[in-house]
Amino acid sequence: xxxxxxxxxxxxxxxxxxxxxxxxxxxxxxxxxxxxxxxxxxxxxxxxxxxxxxxxxxxxxxxxxxxxxxxxxxxxxxxxxxxxxxxxxxxxxxxxxxxxxxxxxxxxxxxxxxxxxxxxxxxxxxxxxxxxxxxxxxxxxxxxxxxxxxxxxxxxxxxxxxxxxxxxxxxxxxxxxxxxxxxxxxxxxxxxxxxxxxxxxxxxxxxxxx
Ligand SMILES: N[C@@H](CCC(=O)N[C@@H](CS)C(=O)NCC(=O)O)C(=O)O
Numbered sequence: 001x002x003x004x005x006x007x008x009x010x011x012x013x014x015x016x017x018x019x020x021x022x023x024x025x026x027x028x029x030x031x032x033x034x035x036x037x038x039x040x041x042x043x044x045x046x047x048x049x050x051x052x053x054x055x056x057x058x059x060x061x062x063x064x065x066x067x068x069x070x071x072x073x074x075x076x077x078x079x080x081x082x083x084x085x086x087x088x089x090x091x092x093x094x095x096x097x098x099x100x101x102x103x104x105x106x107x108x109x110x111x112x113x114x115x116x117x118x119x120x121x122x123x124x125x126x127x128x129x130x131x132x133x134x135x136x137x138x139x140x141x142x143x144x145x146x147x148x149x150x151x152x153x154x155x156x157x158x159x160x161x162x163x164x165x166x167x168x169x170x171x172x173x174x175x176x177x178x179x180x181x182x183x184x185x186x187x188x189x190x191x192x193x194x195x196x197x198x199x200x201x202x203x204x205x206x207x208x209x210x
Contacts, residue, residue, distance in 0.1 A: 001026040002058040007205035011068040012055040013166035016200035030207035098160035106139035
């Protein structure tokens with residue numbers, strides 16, 4: 001498999017965690033979202049992914065897949081070992097609920113393209129920071145109330161954690177205060193000691209600038 005990835009991209013980081021939890025290897029093809037206005041906008045990459053975003057995954061069979069939720073579902077179904085979702089239907093829905101909260105209701109609001117649009121409409125950096133902190137705070141408050149009191153979000157590492165850890169990395173990058181979320185802090189501590197999460201971490205990526 002080939003993974004088109006950027007070291008600090010939240011959505012790429014999700015896919016890297018899912019691959020690592022399943023013990024799968026993918027060749028990394030870095031797409032620098034910043035250099036030269038962003039490699040994601042260059043024709044060669046747009047030909048692969050017309051949306052011009054990472055991640056994208058080329059499967060072992062040669063299929064080009066986009067959108068981290070679709071890629072992660074593909075991995076879960078194609079490689080059922082070390083499942084990200086438990087067998088119980090309600091527990092599956094709980095994992096998916098937290099994943100959707102983060103993937104649909106937090107992350108899209110601080111994506112590079114959205115922040116640049118805000119700047120283009122006249123927002124200054126203080127307003128952009130307020131915007132980011134507001135949406136991440138709203139979302140994490142809900143996640144804190146939804147997850148359990150022991151282990152990862154719902155005990156064993158699962159889909160919710162695949163989404164939460166990259167969101168926390170982004171929150172720290174944007175200097176959002178995480179002190180009000182003790183359950184989330186517990187999950188983060190556990191994940192930072194877990195080999196799969198360590199392997200997927202932005203600091204461990206070859207495309208991270210020195
Ligand atoms: N919903 C998409 C979001 C993809 C996305 O927004 N990726 C960001 C990086 S985390 C990106 O490529 N941004 C480039 C840009 O906005 O120009 C997914 O989960 O894959």
